[in-house]
Amino acid sequence: MVTVLLEADSSDTRVLRAAAASLRHYVSFLEVPGQEVHDVVLAMDDSPAPALFRMDRRRGVVVSTWQSEGICLYAGIERGDYLLLCTLLGLTQWQALDINPILVAEDFEHPAPSRCLFSTLPVKQDYALLFEEPHVCPTCLQFYRCLGAEMSVMALQQALRRIHMRHTPLAYAARTSRLLPHDVSNRTPERRQNGRSGGLDREDSD
Numbered sequence: 162m163v164t165v166l167l168e169a170d171s172s173d174t175r176v177l178r179a180a181a182a183s184l185r186h187y188v189s190f191l192e193v194p195g196q197e198v199h200d201v202v203l204a205m206d207d208s209p210a211p212a213l214f215r216m217d218r219r220r221g222v223v224v225s226t227w228q229s230e231g232i233c234l235y236a237g238i239e240r241g242d243y244l245l246l247c248t249l250l251g252l253t254q255w256q257a258l259d260i261n262p263i264l265v266a267e268d269f270e271h272p273a274p275s276r277c278l279f280s281t282l283p284v285k286q287d288y289a290l291l292f293e294e295p296h297v298c299p300t301c302l303q304f305y306r307c308l309g310a311e312m313s314v315m316a317l318q319q320a321l322r323r324i325h326m327r328h329t330p331l332a333y334a335a336r337t338s339r340l341l342p343h344d345v346s347n348r349t350p351e352r353r354q355n356g357r358s359g360g361l362d363r364e365d366s367d
């Protein structure tokens with residue numbers, strides 16, 4: 162389990178903790194600095210920043226809330242889910258960095274272009290398109306697993322599954338071909354062909 166110390170108490174950290182409640186086997190959030198042992202510190206920052214988060218081996222993860230209201234509104238994603246995904250993306254990279262001393266943050270730059278949430282986009286508002294159907298590509302999942310960030314990757318996958326199931330149960334079922342009535346399952350190949358990015362949106366199964 163990754164133990165995260167929240168740098169401050171705010172409405173956003175409370176929303177984040179509520180959104181992360183089902184991930185307690187993978188990641189746990191501590192509120193009060195002090196005696197409790199933690200792996201990493203998480204802060205939130207609303208100053209202008211182009212990325213969803215930034216992270217540093219020593220200082221931990223900072224989630225950027227700048228422009229987040231507009232992104233959530235456009236993409237139809239709840240604020241807690243947005244903050245949770247940004248947190249888990251940052252934690253995944255931080256854990257990979259923490260475990261592998263020879264790596265630097267620049268090693269995590271995503272091959273562009275992609276709809277993967279690990280992509281870095283030049284304009285913050287453009288992330289709204291990625292959050293419409295939040296997704297992490299199989300290459301990234303494999304990459305971070307190989308680097309030892311298994312716990313954060315599992316939390317990220319579970320968070321994505323939960324968001325997909327809640328917001329688009331049919332689309333989720335079509336992608337995974339699970340929990341499906343037979344007639345809908347038969348239409349899956351057609352739906353995939355019409356998808357914007359073909360196999361890219363497919364999620365790894367467990």
Ligand SMILES: [Zn+2]
Nearest residue numbers: 277279298301
């Ligand atoms: Zn990716």
